Amino acid sequence: MESAIDQHLKCPRTLSRRVDDDYQPPFPMWVGRADATLTQVTMAYLGIQFKEEKRAQALQAMRHIVSSFALPDGPGNHDMSYHLDNQGYGNFIVVGYWRDAGRYCRWMRSPDVAGWWDSDARLADGLGYFREVFSPRAEQFETLYAFKEDLPGVGAVMDRISDDIEEHGYWGSMRDRFPASQVDRMRPSGQLEVLSGEPAKGGRVLLKGHDNIALIRSGQDWVDADPEERALYFNEMLPPLQDGMDFLRDQGKEIGCYSNRFVRNVDLEGNLLDIAYDIGHWRSLDLLERWAESHPTHLRIFTTFFKVVTGLKKLRLYHEVSVSDGATQWLEYINCHPQTGMLRDAKTS
Template sequence: MESAIDTHLKCPRTLSRRVPDDYQPPFPMWVGRADTSLQQVVMAYLGVQYADEAKRPDALAALRHIVATFEGADGPEHHDLTHHVDNQDHHNLMVVGYWADPAAYCRWLRSDRVKGWWDSDDRLNEGLGYFREVVAPRVDQFETLYAFQEELPGVGAVMGKISGDVNEHGYWGSMRERIPLSQTDWMKPGGELIVVTGDPKAGGRVVVRGHDNIALIRSGQDWIEAGDDERSLYLDEILPTLEAGMDFLRDNGEDVGCYSNRFVRSIDLDGNELDESYNIGHWRSLDRLERWAESHPTHLRIFTTFFRVAEGLEKLRLYHEVSVSDGKDQTFEYINCHPRTGMLRDARMPSSV
């Protein structure tokens, strides 16, 4: 059995684990592996927001434009598309791109086709909102976990390989202990969310400065190839509890340290729903995420159900990825988004600091 932390990322541990050295997990799970050349990844959540259903064609056209900018050598190695309706009844289309080379991401971002479009005054007058929420964790700042071994989604798609059975799962605290940095660092948050440009209440362009060790979790479900029994397991047992937990975080996240929570459905370029979904949660810290996961009834029910069925899963694909990142490696930018979008809800104006 392997450690979830790859050999080249292991170091003398100064922070102890939460289980004894002879711990044996209750069922097999796997993590993504990458070549030692991978040093940092970019995870870019690029959104189009609209309130009026009549704007859907324009929003889909904007989504397709963003995807078209991915063509060429500097585009992401992997991307996917999602849709969700937030608690302000706004639709949000997102392109989620993953780069294995931050320099390529910077070249893409600065290209005329991307920068010129984003900076254009046209974005202010289309009746649409736009956002960029981007983090770039180093390889010692993120972890993955999969209940399957092929065609990894998300950041696993840019890592390229899969581990053997890993030890660090099946107990509270294992998420943290799969992050290589946890061997020597508590990954505590540093600072607050601060509005540095614009005013969320006024609309227009707003830039929010993040802080060290914001935690980002993507937790996914794929039932595309699941048979009737596994589809029923997901749709009838897992999904209702999952939706309850995600709605709680969406509506009450401010009280528990969750800056933003979105439960999204995967779509194609025409906006048609696919049999995939995932949750995207930005948290003040890994500690706040852990506390909620270990104590909230909805998550405990999800965790209990997963333990009961995990070993028998065949086609129902469950996974997650969790990262922390340095404040300097985060971007949160918004154009004409409602003031409870993403980081806008909890960001403080400079005068209130």
């Protein structure tokens, strides 16, 4: 048994954990490990928004983004997903993970990539686009896996998996897995603002983020699950999960959730795969915790997970959560409807 916080990220605590030192978790879970050379990662969510009649064109744009990852300094891992939002728009989202934020900056600023995103053609081709990019430092993100091989998301650009960890199975364990939680309450400062453009009119809109926006990606993979586990997922786990995701999508503004998308992974042809995950943006980690610990929609998800987790063999469940500095965030929307992502909650000056 070991701490979720790796040895090179430990420091003298000024803030206590939520459990006693002799706590024993009820079942095994693991976290991703990276050596000291990983100091900051970049998580880039690159989206294409479309009406159904533009699906073929949106697929072409998605494939173009993926092909650009083969350029120098491309990401170490990526995946593609689809989401139908509550305004009736389809959204393909390509997610890239960079182990080195500097490599992301070089890739993003390369002529082929920057030229495509900055081109006037993005304003005139009948599609919407968005870039939601976050670059947390090593102490600003945590992971949790119910499996030990082929880690998805940010885990794929880390070096290895931990042994069984202590900090899980109790309220507050998410925060306790953050190295920053040893000395920092990770409170938000500032507010989400429109920096340029007018969301109601479309065109290019840039937002200014703020310190300690929380980003959660929480996933389920039933690719190799047998019929019994598939039935368990669809009949017991998915209904309360879908209810919670719909609540956050439609009513999350009142509780501090800026944006929530429950997405399904796709291939390059747009075919749905047996993998899904939630992408949630919150004003703060504290507000995310408050929903998780007290709201009926999440309590049903949590109790169902506890009921089934020890029997899982091929159904893969995981999450990754991060906070980041406002200066390391890039939030751009091009011809997207004003309810897209964090456009909805951004204040205008």
